[in-house]
Amino acid sequence: MLKLFKNIFLVIFTCFAIWMLFFDANSLLIHRDLNADIDDLEAEKDYYKNEITKDNKAIKELSTEEGIEKLAREKYYMKKENEEIYIIEYEDSVAKKKTND
Known part of the structure; x- marks a missing residue:
């Protein structure tokens, strides 16, 4: 075993390898x-690409009169003149209020 440490090249190489693996600015860690x-960052990039695709679809839908009317009616509950709208909510879709009895 002592014979290995007498080889200067092996000692220098070992020190160099340890330095490069752990202590250098470009270390393995x-x-x-x-x-x-x-x-x-790649995962975040993929997420934002998917979001851009969804936004482009939404923009394409809103570029027509029918798309704008559909958004206004469904999201903002707008209506035409002389028109009545009834909103039907089912029991399982309505948030239940907690009562303090």
């Missing part, structure tokens, strides 16, 4: 953290 950050 830092690269692992950076790769995790890259994976997180």
